[in-house]
Amino acid sequence: MEKEKLWDMGTLSVWGGEKQATHGEPTQIPVVHSVSFGYQDVDEWLKAALGIKKGHIYSRNTNPTVDALEEKVRILEGAEAATSFSTGMGAISGVLFGLLSKGQKVVSLRDTYGGTSKIFMEFFPKSGLEAVLCPTTDFEQIENEIEKGCDLLYLETPTNPTMKIVDIKRLAHKAKAKGAIVACDNTFATPINQNPIALGADLVIHSATKYLGGHADALGGIVCGKKELISKIFHYKEIIGATLHPMSAYLLLRGIKTLELRVKRQNRNAMEIASFLSRHPKVEQVFYPGLEFHEGHDIAKKQMRGYGGMLSFTLKGNSFETVKKFLPRLKLAHKAANLGAVETIAGVPATTSHVECSAEERKALGIPETLIRYSVGIENVKDLIEDLDSALKEV
Ligand SMILES: *Cc1c(COP(=O)(O)O)cnc(C)c1O
Numbered sequence: 001m002e003k004e005k006l007w008d009m010g011t012l013s014v015w016g017g018e019k020q021a022t023h024g025e026p027t028q029i030p031v032v033h034s035v036s037f038g039y040q041d042v043d044e045w046l047k048a049a050l051g052i053k054k055g056h057i058y059s060r061n062t063n064p065t066v067d068a069l070e071e072k073v074r075i076l077e078g079a080e081a082a083t084s085f086s087t088g089m090g091a092i093s094g095v096l097f098g099l100l101s102k103g104q105k106v107v108s109l110r111d112t113y114g115g116t117s118k119i120f121m122e123f124f125p126k127s128g129l130e131a132v133l134c135p136t137t138d139f140e141q142i143e144n145e146i147e148k149g150c151d152l153l154y155l156e157t158p159t160n161p162t163m164k165i166v167d168i169k170r171l172a173h174k175a176k177a178k179g180a181i182v183a184c185d186n187t188f189a190t191p192i193n194q195n196p197i198a199l200g201a202d203l204v205i206h207s208a209t210k211y212l213g214g215h216a217d218a219l220g221g222i223v224c225g226k227k228e229l230i231s232k233i234f235h236y237k238e239i240i241g242a243t244l245h246p247m248s249a250y251l252l253l254r255g256i257k258t259l260e261l262r263v264k265r266q267n268r269n270a271m272e273i274a275s276f277l278s279r280h281p282k283v284e285q286v287f288y289p290g291l292e293f294h295e296g297h298d299i300a301k302k303q304m305r306g307y308g309g310m311l312s313f314t315l316k317g318n319s320f321e322t323v324k325k326f327l328p329r330l331k332l333a334h335k336a337a338n339l340g341a342v343e344t345i346a347g348v349p350a351t352t353s354h355v356e357c358s359a360e361e362r363k364a365l366g367i368p369e370t371l372i373r374y375s376v377g378i379e380n381v382k383d384l385i386e387d388l389d390s391a392l393k394e395v
Contacts, residue, residue: 004016004075009076009191009192009259009260010260010261012072012075012076013072013076013192013256013257013258013259013260014257016071016072016075016076017068017069017070017071017072017074017075018068018072029064029065029068029250029253030064030065031065031246031247031249031250032059032063032064032065032246033246033247034059035058035059036057036058036059037055037056037057037058039055045057059243059246060238060241060243061238061243063243063246063249065246065249065250065253066084066243066244066246066249068249068253069084069208069220069222069244069249069252069253069256070082070083070084070222072253072256073191073206073208073212073222073224073256074224076191076192076256076259077186077191077195077196077197077204077224078195078197078198079197079204079224079225079226080225080226080227080230081224081225081226081227081230081231082222082223082224082225082230083222083223083230083233083234083237084208084220084221084222084223084244084249085220085221085222085223085237085242085243085244086219086220086221086242086243086244086245086248087207087209087219087220087221087242088113088115088187088205088206088207088208088209088210088219088220088221089115089116089207089221090221090237090242091205091206091207091221091222091223092113092115092116092119092185092205092221093119093240093242094221094223094233094236094237094240094242095154095183095203095205095223095233096119096129096152096154097127097236098232098233098235098236098237099152099181099229099232099233100129100151100152102127102128102129103128103129103130104129104130104151104152105129105130105131105132105149105150105151105152106120106124106129106130106131106132106150106151106152106153106154107131107132107134107142107145107146107150107152107153107154107175107180108120108131108132108133108134108153108154108155109133109134109135109136109142109154109155109156109159109166110133110134110135110136110364110365110366111136111156111159111160111162111164111365111366112133112154112156112159112160112185113156113160113185113187113207114160114349116154116156116185117133117365120133121133131154132145136159136164136166137164137165137166137295137296139166139167139170139171142171142174143170143171143174146171146174146175146178146180147174147178149178150175150178150180151180151181152180152181152182152183153171153172153175153180153181153182153183154183154184154185155168155171155172155182155183155184155185155196155201156184156185156187156188157184157185157188157189157194157303158188158189158289158296158300158308158310159188160188160310160349160373161287161312161349161367161371161373162287162312162366162367162371163188163287163288163289163294163296163308163310163311163312164295164296165289165294165295165296165297165299165300165303166296166299167299167303168184168196168199168200168201168303169199169200169302169303172196172199172200172201173200176200181202181203181229182200182201182202182203183201183202183203183204183205183225184196184201184203184204184205185205185206185207186204186205186206187205187206187207187210187211187340188210188211188308188310188339188340189304189308190206190211190212190259190263190308190340191259192259192260192263192264192305192306193263193267193304193305193306193307193308194303194304194305197224197225199303201225202225202226202229203223203224203225203226203229203230204223204224204225205221205222205223206221206222206223206224207220207221208220208221208222208252209221209338209340210338210339210340210341211259211262211263211309211340212252212255212256212259212340213251213252213255213256213340214255214256214258214259214262214340214341214342215251215255215341215342216338216341216342216343217251218247218248218251218252218255219248220244220248220249220252221244262342262378263306263308263309264306265378266308266309266376266377266378267290267306267307267308267309268381269309269376269377269378269379269381269384270288270290270307270308270309270310270311270376271288271290271307272381272385273311273374273376273381273384273385273388274286274288274290274291274311275291276385276388276389277311277313277388278291278293280389280392281316282315282316282392282395283313283314283315283316283392284313284314284315284316284317284318285313285314286311286312286313287311287312287313288307288311288312289304289307289308290307290308309340309375309376309377310339310340310373310374310375310376311373311374311376312349312371312372312373312374313371313372313374314368314370314371314372315370315372315392315395318368318370319370320369320370322370322395323348323370323372325394325395326372326391326392326394326395327346327347327348327372329390329391329394329395330344330346330387330388330391331387331391332344332377332379332383332384332387333345333346333374333387334346335347338375339373339375340375341375341377342377342378343377343379344374344375344376344377344379344384345374345375345377346372346373346374346375347372347373348369348370348371348372348373349362349367349371349373350362350367350369
């Protein structure tokens with residue numbers, strides 16, 4: 001649709017990839033649970049199987065509900081193509097193992113999502129692949145590493161859990177000059193706040209489980225980008241079988257309809273909460289890219305339209321005992337291993353995103369053991385600040 005180019009993100013979140021019903025069809029995308037799709041004409045069947053004509057064969061490969069989700073996210077990221085997975089980790093594995101072969105090298109960051117760095121450290125050596133993990137904000141060192149040889153540059157920004165900001169444009173430019181593929185995990189930013197493809201990335205990855213779905217009731221992963229890369233990643237997925245379930249695709253589609261509303265509210269809430277915490281006498285350090293003193297603020301200002309709903313902080317004294325007292329006193333937060341939902345969620349990386357890492361590995365990543373990660377929900381910000389304030393008073 002030509003019109004789509006003129007529509008804003010809020011409109012695209014609702015209408016992107018959806019057709020207007022004409023003759024009494026459902027206005028909402030139906031959940032097609034069918035595993036297979038039937039054909040009377042063998043020639044037609046063959047054409048669909050060979051991809052010469054549009055048509056579904058078997059739901060491990062493609063499915064109409066799953067297709068609609070891929071199309072919506074593709075439009076929001078301004079990409080040529082998209083393919084989905086059962087989880088975000090499935091999508092990340094699909095990018096790495098679907099595109100790379102033995103002997104190839106990935107340049108990435110120390111601060112990638114815990115599961116992603118596990119792939120680099122544990123499964124790469126087994127597959128004869130190499131990953132060099134650079135200090136996340138030392139762009140010169142990353143450029144030097146790319147210069148030495150790089151098949152795929154893997155980025156993530158803002159990073160988990162200390163919200164470091166990586167200069168996508170600068171590093172993508174360098175990697176492209178060396179002929180490398182550039183992939184970026186955009187889970188924390190969402191397409192509402194940041195579009196890595198517009199900044200030079202070839203592929204953008206989402207754990208749809210988080211902000212895209214937004215209601216913490218469906219797992220999913222999506223990769224968007226260049227057609228020829230996506231078709232390789234799709235092929236890996238259809239054979240490996242890390243396929244998204246149609247019911248999850250439906251829940252994610254429904255979630256995305258309010259993506260722009262939620263994320264804009266979360267951007268505003270997080271900014272207010274970060275300012276409040278940074279002034280609080282019991283708070284030691286606050287990590288939020290929207291704060292002017294955050295080390296990545298200037299880059300964030302250039303490459304993001306909003307600073308997101310994720311922040312983290314440490315308490316004065318920096319003792320785990322204080323954290324153990326503080327967390328249960330928060331009434332308006334799930335204490336759980338998730339983020340990006342409508343409800344506020346608080347946790348410590350040691351038990352959530354970086355549970356796969358040992359205490360030494362977390363230390364090497366510069367993650368304080370007492371860091372509290374706070375995923376801001378869509379609640380009224382006054383209530384959230386009051387909740388934080390009263391929990392802080394009690395420690
Ligand atoms: C959660 C998360 C993932 C993994 O997604 P799953 O859906 O849990 O597999 C990857 N990257 C980031 C940044 C995440 O937050």
